[in-house]
Amino acid sequence: MALGTDSIWFRRYATAVPPRMRLVCLPHAGGSASFFHSWGHAFGADVEVMAVRYPGRQERIAENPVTGMERLAEAVTEALLPCIDTPLALFGHSMGGSLGYEIALRLQERHGAPPSVLMVSCRKAPHLLTARTAAFSSDDELVAEVQRLGGTDTSLLDDPDLRELILPAIRADFGTVAGYTARPGVPLDCPVVAYVGDSDPDVDVEEVRGWQGLAPKGFDLKVLPGGHFYLVDRRDELIGDIRARLAPEL
Numbered sequence: 001m002a003l004g005t006d007s008i009w010f011r012r013y014a015t016a017v018p019p020r021m022r023l024v025c026l027p028h029a030g031g032s033a034s035f036f037h038s039w040g041h042a043f044g045a046d047v048e049v050m051a052v053r054y055p056g057r058q059e060r061i062a063e064n065p066v067t068g069m070e071r072l073a074e075a076v077t078e079a080l081l082p083c084i085d086t087p088l089a090l091f092g093h094s095m096g097g098s099l100g101y102e103i104a105l106r107l108q109e110r111h112g113a114p115p116s117v118l119m120v121s122c123r124k125a126p127h128l129l130t131a132r133t134a135a136f137s138s139d140d141e142l143v144a145e146v147q148r149l150g151g152t153d154t155s156l157l158d159d160p161d162l163r164e165l166i167l168p169a170i171r172a173d174f175g176t177v178a179g180y181t182a183r184p185g186v187p188l189d190c191p192v193v194a195y196v197g198d199s200d201p202d203v204d205v206e207e208v209r210g211w212q213g214l215a216p217k218g219f220d221l222k223v224l225p226g227g228h229f230y231l232v233d234r235r236d237e238l239i240g241d242i243r244a245r246l247a248p249e250l
Helices: 033-039 069-083 095-111 139-149 154-158 160-179 205-214 235-246
Strands: 010-013 021-026 047-052 088-093 117-121 192-197 219-224
Touching: 010 033, 021 033, 021 069, 021 095, 021 235, 033 047, 069 095, 069 160, 088 095, 095 117, 095 160, 117 235, 139 154, 139 160, 154 160, 192 205, 205 219, 219 235
Parallel strands: 021 047, 021 088, 088 117, 117 192, 192 219
Antiparallel strands: 010 047
């Protein structure tokens, strides 16, 4: 089944030929599809990149944000069903890592179509999650937390008008992360690759290594220099590693 070009859920970077694989990129809390813009045509002429567009930001700014990891996973999985005739790879950063896991579970358990690989970045495995204690009750506290973690979009928060527009989605995402508490991990029917920055303030290398227990089909861990948003400064190295993993087997 062909994927329609009008899916509101994905910003697609179409290939000139029918894709051999699709790489689905899941942004972090407060992030948007544009975070992966420079990835669009970085993986070869036969790999189509699809960056997920969460409600409540950019093209979907008029929509209410979705709160709840399970609700978001249900919606993205449903939107992906027209794609499962082509192998899917999932890459999720931070909150997107947990979302990718939940999508992978739904694809394998309900549709018999696990992804070819799940790649998670700077996120603990579901059975190792710890409760987030910070309430971020005020906008200033929430903004301070976003700025602490870093990323490419934090400068938008300095503009009062833009801040008013984007804070609801950020708050919804942080609520989604806070509500996604530890649960028994279900092994996946695909390999798992975990990435982490060596100086991430929120998750360390051994915590990210915990994904190994959910990856009977194979696990690898890649540690890169940097913090929670190592993938900005180490973009070329990360893309090169992913490209090699997505390359066809000879």
